[in-house]
Amino acid sequence: MIPEQSPFNLSNDEAYRAWRDTKLESYPASIEQLIVEIKDPRQLTPTEREAILARVRKANMAVYVSDTVGDEDKQISHRVSAQFGLTRLWLDPNRLADDDGVTSLRVREDDEVRTLYIPYTNRPIHWHTDGYYNEPDKQIGGLNLHCVRPAKEGGENTLMDHEIAYILLRDADPEYIRAFMEPDAMTIPLNDQHGFNRPDRPGPVFSVHPERGYLHMRYTARRRNIFWKDDEQTRRAREALESLLASDTPYIYRATLQPGMGLISNNILHDRSGFNDDPAHPRLLYRARFYDRVGGT
Numbered sequence: 001m002i003p004e005q006s007p008f009n010l011s012n013d014e015a016y017r018a019w020r021d022t023k024l025e026s027y028p029a030s031i032e033q034l035i036v037e038i039k040d041p042r043q044l045t046p047t048e049r050e051a052i053l054a055r056v057r058k059a060n061m062a063v064y065v066s067d068t069v070g071d072e073d074k075q076i077s078h079r080v081s082a083q084f085g086l087t088r089l090w091l092d093p094n095r096l097a098d099d100d101g102v103t104s105l106r107v108r109e110d111d112e113v114r115t116l117y118i119p120y121t122n123r124p125i126h127w128h129t130d131g132y133y134n135e136p137d138k139q140i141g142g143l144n145l146h147c148v149r150p151a152k153e154g155g156e157n158t159l160m161d162h163e164i165a166y167i168l169l170r171d172a173d174p175e176y177i178r179a180f181m182e183p184d185a186m187t188i189p190l191n192d193q194h195g196f197n198r199p200d201r202p203g204p205v206f207s208v209h210p211e212r213g214y215l216h217m218r219y220t221a222r223r224r225n226i227f228w229k230d231d232e233q234t235r236r237a238r239e240a241l242e243s244l245l246a247s248d249t250p251y252i253y254r255a256t257l258q259p260g261m262g263l264i265s266n267n268i269l270h271d272r273s274g275f276n277d278d279p280a281h282p283r284l285l286y287r288a289r290f291y292d293r294v295g296g297t
């Protein structure tokens with residue numbers, strides 16, 4: 001149950017309008033406003049940290065540009081995240097992640113299981129939030145992506161604050177939100193292959209954290225291995241969200257992370273375009289996902 005006073009309660013229009021107006025006031029008009037120049041992500045100055053935090057508070061994401069070009073150090077991902085209270089790492093139960101919980105994302109043609117999973121290939125990844133297949137109490141709150149080396153071409157990320165998606169959908173028709181909050185709106189069917197042992201995972205698209213009250217989104221645009229609730233309301237909501245994500249709204253940002261750059265965010269909507277590697281210098285990104293959200297957001 002969503003508390004009466006929550007802005008995400010569909011029957012409380014007043015609280016919603018107040019929250020929405022604050023959210024949209026001075027909302028970043030371009031990704032440039034989300035970029036923070038820092039020296040070393042492993043050891044932020046108070047000013048650098050505050051600048052990143054302010055952006056995440058506003059838009060659920062910030063992009064840093066650091067002096068760590070050429071530094072192949074997975075501790076960057078651990079340490080930058082910890083400074084924002086991101087410490088409870090989600091450990092990939094399928095064991096595809098490296099042992100310390102920070103995943104090295106790179107093309108793994110040498111590995112026959114990994115090549116079946118798109119993050120380890122150069123194919124495009126469609127819009128999603130992270131961990132949409134997790135148990136309800138193991139949803140991803142925050143994440144860090146840190147770029148060691150970009151691809152030769154492509155590998156662009158598209159980013160959208162999930163709270164903005166909520167606002168645009170609710171303003172268009174609150175029934176979209178009602179459909180997306182149904183506990184069986186979106187089901188990821190079981191996966192019992194390649195060491196996975198995951199049953200069906202039904203759940204809502206939008207939910208509100210029972211204690212902390214923040215809005216969480218669970219979504220994937222994938223077409224295969226997914227069951228959407230088979231009714232008219234859910235179909236309409238899906239179509240509205242798909243059109244929004246395919247639109248040229250200024251709320252969708254694009255960025256191709258360059259060496260030393262990284263994303264600190266809550267679990268926002270994102271995708272990744274396909275890419276081509278220079279075999280001598282293949283794309284390498286570190287990714288860490290946490291149960292925690294960025295501190296203070």
Ligand SMILES: [Fe+2]
Pocket residue numbers: 128129130270
């Ligand atoms: Fe992702």
